[in-house]
Amino acid sequence: MNYQIQSIGEYEEAYKFSIENPEAFWAEIAYNFKWEKKWDNVLDWNFKEPNIKWFEGGTLNITENCLDRHLEILGNKTALIWEPNNPDDEIRTFTYNQLHKEVCRFANVLKNNGAKKGDRICIYMPMVPELAIAVLACARIGAIHSVVFGGFSAQSISDRIQDAQCSMVITADGAFRGAKEIALKPIMDEALVNCPSVNKVIVLERTKAKINMLKGRDVWWQDELAKANSDCPAEIMDAEDMLFILYTSGSTGKPKGVVHTCGGYMVYVGYTFANVFQYQPNEIFFCTADIGWVTGHSYIIYGPLLNGATSLMFEGVPNFPDAGRLWDIVAKHQVNILYTAPTAIRSLMQSGLDFVKGKNLNSLTKLGSVGEPINEEAWHWYSENIGKNNCPIADTWWQTETGGILISPIAGVTPTKPSYAMLPLPGIQPILVNEKGDEILGNNVSGNLCIKFPWPGMLRTTYGDHERCRLNYFATYENLYFTGDGCLRDADGHYRITGRVDDVLNVSGHRIGTAEVENAIDKHPDVIETAVVGYPHDIKGQGIYAFVICQKFPDDEAKTRTEILEIVTKEIGAFAKPDKIQFVNGLPKTRSGKIMRRILRKIAEGELENLGDITTLLDPGVVEDIKGGRL
Ligand code: WT7
Numbered sequence: 001m002n003y004q005i006q007s008i009g010e011y012e013e014a015y016k017f018s019i020e021n022p023e024a025f026w027a028e029i030a031y032n033f034k035w036e037k038k039w040d041n042v043l044d045w046n047f048k049e050p051n052i053k054w055f056e057g058g059t060l061n062i063t064e065n066c067l068d069r070h071l072e073i074l075g076n077k078t079a080l081i082w083e084p085n086n087p088d089d090e091i092r093t094f095t096y097n098q099l100h101k102e103v104c105r106f107a108n109v110l111k112n113n114g115a116k117k118g119d120r121i122c123i124y125m126p127m128v129p130e131l132a133i134a135v136l137a138c139a140r141i142g143a144i145h146s147v148v149f150g151g152f153s154a155q156s157i158s159d160r161i162q163d164a165q166c167s168m169v170i171t172a173d174g175a176f177r178g179a180k181e182i183a184l185k186p187i188m189d190e191a192l193v194n195c196p197s198v199n200k201v202i203v204l205e206r207t208k209a210k211i212n213m214l215k216g217r218d219v220w221w222q223d224e225l226a227k228a229n230s231d232c233p234a235e236i237m238d239a240e241d242m243l244f245i246l247y248t249s250g251s252t253g254k255p256k257g258v259v260h261t262c263g264g265y266m267v268y269v270g271y272t273f274a275n276v277f278q279y280q281p282n283e284i285f286f287c288t289a290d291i292g293w294v295t296g297h298s299y300i301i302y303g304p305l306l307n308g309a310t311s312l313m314f315e316g317v318p319n320f321p322d323a324g325r326l327w328d329i330v331a332k333h334q335v336n337i338l339y340t341a342p343t344a345i346r347s348l349m350q351s352g353l354d355f356v357k358g359k360n361l362n363s364l365t366k367l368g369s370v371g372e373p374i375n376e377e378a379w380h381w382y383s384e385n386i387g388k389n390n391c392p393i394a395d396t397w398w399q400t401e402t403g404g405i406l407i408s409p410i411a412g413v414t415p416t417k418p419s420y421a422m423l424p425l426p427g428i429q430p431i432l433v434n435e436k437g438d439e440i441l442g443n444n445v446s447g448n449l450c451i452k453f454p455w456p457g458m459l460r461t462t463y464g465d466h467e468r469c470r471l472n473y474f475a476t477y478e479n480l481y482f483t484g485d486g487c488l489r490d491a492d493g494h495y496r497i498t499g500r501v502d503d504v505l506n507v508s509g510h511r512i513g514t515a516e517v518e519n520a521i522d523k524h525p526d527v528i529e530t531a532v533v534g535y536p537h538d539i540k541g542q543g544i545y546a547f548v549i550c551q552k553f554p555d556d557e558a559k560t561r562t563e564i565l566e567i568v569t570k571e572i573g574a575f576a577k578p579d580k581i582q583f584v585n586g587l588p589k590t591r592s593g594k595i596m597r598r599i600l601r602k603i604a605e606g607e608l609e610n611l612g613d614i615t616t617l618l619d620p621g622v623v624e625d626i627k628g629g630r631l
Contacts, residue, residue, distance in 0.1 A: 001025075003032045004274050011414055011426070018426040019453075025427060026054070026456055030267045033306075034069045035060045036236050039263070045454045047481060049466075050474045053240050054264035054456045061234035062243060062266045063140045066305035067100040068234070078310045081284070082129045083329050085176040085316035091333075092129055096308070102133050104232035107140040109224040113168065113200045117142030117235050120164040120245065122198075124148045124157060124188055126175030127315040130204050130221065131291050132301050134170045139243060139262075142235035143168075146245040146257070149292025150175055150182070151573045154190035156255075160247050161195045163257055164463055168200045170221075174207035178320035185211040239263025245463045246294055248400040249513035250472055251503040257463030258400050265403050266306065268457025272404040272425060273303030276394050277366055278411045283336035284363075286312040288326065288344060293509075294400040295370055299339060303404070318344045323351030327359035327386075337411075338386070339368035339396075343508040345378045346539045356385050366411040368394045371509030372541045373497055379418040397421035397497050399483065400511070401473065403457025406430070407495050420496045429453040430495065432487055437477035446488035448501055450480035503597070505534040505542050512576050514597075517544060520571035521578075524564050526550045531587050531595050532578065535604035543579040545604035547587060547626065554583055580604075580631045586622035588614065599623060603630055 005011050018025040023042040030039070040057030070077070075097040082092040094102065115121060121143050125131040131147075138145040146164050148157050161169070169192070175182045185203060189212060192198055203213065204221040213220075237243075243262045247255040273279060285304050289295035291313075304311035312333055318326050318340075326348065330338060348355065367387050369379075374395055383393055393416055396408040406428045407421040414423055424430050432440040432447030440447045451458075458481065462469040476482040486498040500506065503514040514532040521530040529549045537543035546564075554560040561581045568577050588596040602611050608627050614620045 001028050003029065003271070004278070005410055005413060005426075008414055011410060014426040015424070019429060022427060022453060026267065029271050030055060030263075033060070033266060033270065034065050039239060043454065047454075047474045047479050050470060052454050052458060052460055054261075054454075055239035055267070058239040058263050059236050060239065060263060060266065061140065061237055062262055062302065063103060063136050064234045065266055065270070066136065066302065067096060067103060070096045070308045071100060074308045077308065079305060080129055080132060081310060081312045081333055083312060083314045083316075083333065085178070085320070087321065087325070087328065094129060099133070101230045103136040103140055105225060105228050105230040106133050106137040107232040108228035108230070109202065109221075110137055110141055110143060110168070111232075112224065112228060113202065113219065115141060115143050115168050115200075119143045119168065120146055120166040121168045121170060122146050122148060122157070122161050122164070122166040124150060124169065124171045124184060125204065126150055126172055126177070126184065126206055127290060127313060128172070128204070128206060129313065130172075132313065135291065135297070135301055140232060140234055142237050142241065144242045144244055146247070147292055147297070148247070149290055150184060151292070151575050153570055153573045154187045155571050156573060157188065157191035158194050160255070160257070161191065161198060163247075164245055165197045166195070167197055168202070169198050170202045170204075172204040172206040173211045174209040176207060176315060178317040181207055181209065183209060183211075185209075189214075237262045240460070244297065246297065246400055248294075249504060249511045249516055251513060251515060253513065253515040253519040255513070255516070256468060256472065258459045259461045259463050260403050260457070261460050264456030264458070266302070268455060269298045269303040269404040270306035272457075273299060273309070274307050275410055275425065276396060276405050276408050277337050277339070277368065278413065279304075279307055279309050279337070282310075283365065284310045284312055284333055285337045285339070286314070286329065286333070286335040287339040288314060288318065288341065289339075289370070294403070298404050318348060319351070322355060323348050324355035324359060327356055327361060330364060331360040334363040336363055337366045337368065338364060339370060341371040341509040342369055342374040342378050343372065343539060343541055345369070345374070345382050349378060349381045350539065353385060361386060361388065364391050366394065367391045368396055368411075370396045370398075372506045373499055374419055376418040392416055395419070395421050397495070401459040402455075403459070406451070406455070407497070417494060420490070420494050422494050424495070427455045430487075431480070432489060433477055433480065437480070443489055443493050444491050446486065446498070449483045449485045449487035449497070450477055451483065452480055505544060507534075507537075507542050507544060507575065508540045510575050512544070512572070516572055517546065517568060517576055517578065520568045520576070521546055521548060521564055523567050523571065524560070526552075526554065526560065527564070529587060531597065531600055533597055533601045533604050535601070537579065544576070545580045545582070545600075546578040547582050547584050547600055549584055549587065553585065557583060582626070582629055582631050584622070584626050584629060586619060586625065588622055588626070589618050590616055591618050600626075603627060606630075
């Protein structure tokens with residue numbers, strides 16, 4: 001069996017084999033990696049507890065697989081290309097030899113500052129090469145990284161650090177994002193006021209902003225580097241040792257620390273990167289995500305490096321200095337594979353074709369989409385204007401919890417269809433279920449998307465609270481992993497993800513729990529109760545609509561709105577700010593006090609005629625009232 005599938009026949013064969021004999025299938029894939037010691041047992045699992053163990057008894061270090069094992073042949077190949085925020089600044093590149101050296105050196109910095117295997121380290125950094133180096137250095141010494149996206153507020157960072165009891169933080173003075181300069185260290189300082197577990201903060205100089213360094217706690221990256229050598233043997237890890245924690249939103253107010261482990265995650269992201277994008281030697285792969293999200297973990301750092309690929313990392317944003325930036329980067333670096341998000345495509349599409357004209361995009365061979373459903377219009381625009389009708393689009397469906405891509409075309413090998421994620425990758429067994437959890441068989445059907453068999457990249461637990469993991473993902477339907485997504489399977493058996501069926505929003509590809517936003521808004525002293533729902537938004541995919549009850553209807557609505565937005569920015573981050581805030585006198589509730597979100601969603605969407613049965617409401621009158629005040 002080939003590691004890289006090359007034809008539809010091979011896909012069908014691999015898929016069949018992976019279902020009939022999953023352990024033999026994954027063992028074959030896993031042989032393509034470097035293990036210190038091979039596993040005793042490929043898989044042990046039940047979805048009841050859940051208990052999922054892949055490659056037990058095996059030992060490895062993922063950085064040896066990302067770096068060391070390539071050095072002999074690919075040592076002088078470019079591993080990482082960094083494109084700065086400002087296009088006039090110097091790019092930076094790292095060969096595999098250089099990246100290996102930098103990672104080992106920084107791994108020694110971590111050790112010199114007291115970090116050891118099993119410690120949790122929070123990383124809060126801009127999109128600079130040092131972020132990738134920090135991540136890999138943690139993995140090198142067996143410390144568990146918890147990257148927090150640079151857009152999160154002090155409160156959010158503090159919650160995450162406390163939950164994981166991190167002992168160390170790696171951050172920078174600030175970040176450049178488009179025309180903005182963002183302070184990071186001051187936000188971190190504020191977060192750390194409530195984080196006694198942190199005893200060391202390593203600070204990278206990026207913006208040269210004036211910041212405070214706390215004596216005894218804070219040290220400069222560059223100073224520490226000067227004291228460290230670049231010889232750092234990799235810590236040997238058990239396959240099921242934790243590799244990282246990544247916090248993500250769910251239907252409760254508190255984000256969960258999704259846990260991924262060393263062996264299974266490595267095998268899964270390595271395999272899916274090679275296959276979905278059909279990576280060819282010497283191709284340049286550009287994923288526009290931020291490393292603060294799982295896409296960046298899996299397909300900027302680990303997936304590409306595991307395959308000896310060249311990964312391009314971009315510090316800035318797609319519309320700076322103008323809406324042609326991504327196309328300029330493609331032309332400048334001769335990018336072959338571009339992996340981006342529907343929200344970026346829609347926003348660049350709106351800026352018009354002038355920004356695409358004259359840009360040489362001939363190097364592109366394959367395109368990818370990730371993070372949210374891609375609408376047909378954006379799919380066609382991407383295919384025609386960027387791919388010049390010559391590049392297959394892999395619409396990749398997956399989640400923080402899945403570690404890597406589960407349902408997606410294999411670029412150029414399996415078929416595509418606009419707005420469809422198409423077929424499961426080998427090893428993935430999706431099923432659709434109805435509300436009761438009965439499997440919906442046949443085609444031309446829709447239901448809730450579940451996965452009925454484990455795959456190596458899946459989450460193992462939620463940090464510090466295994467019961468929460470069980471309740472969230474494995475308790476809704478017996479013996480199934482529940483994704484939270486709705487899905488349809490067309491007449492040909494192709495899958496189309498239709499969006500979340502729980503209280504999770506997807507705003508510009510950022511995952512936000514409605515309860516998180518509600519909790520934040522409720523902190524405003526005048527606010528009594530809030531209900532937040534999503535509504536279709538032309539660019540962001542979903543917008544956030546908040547219905548808010550105040551003690552007394554605000555005299556100055558604009559002022560209260562501004563205050564609420566400030567609170568959301570402070571509690572979560574600016575990306576979670578509601579697009580619309582409507583002050584209401586009451587919310588549609590059932591007699592038992594449950595908010596009927598279905599009705600609010602319909603109103604937010606503008607579907608005022610078709611609200612369904614409202615006679616069971618405690619006070620049906622509030623509905624007219626809310627409709628009247630709709631924004
Ligand atoms: C949710 C997961 C996948 C990494 C980035 C987001 C939605 C993701 C697609 C897609 C339709 C998609 C789902 C999923 N989603 N990719 N190709 N088509 N929906 O990871 O933050 O964990 O969000 O994003 O609703 O459940 P995440």
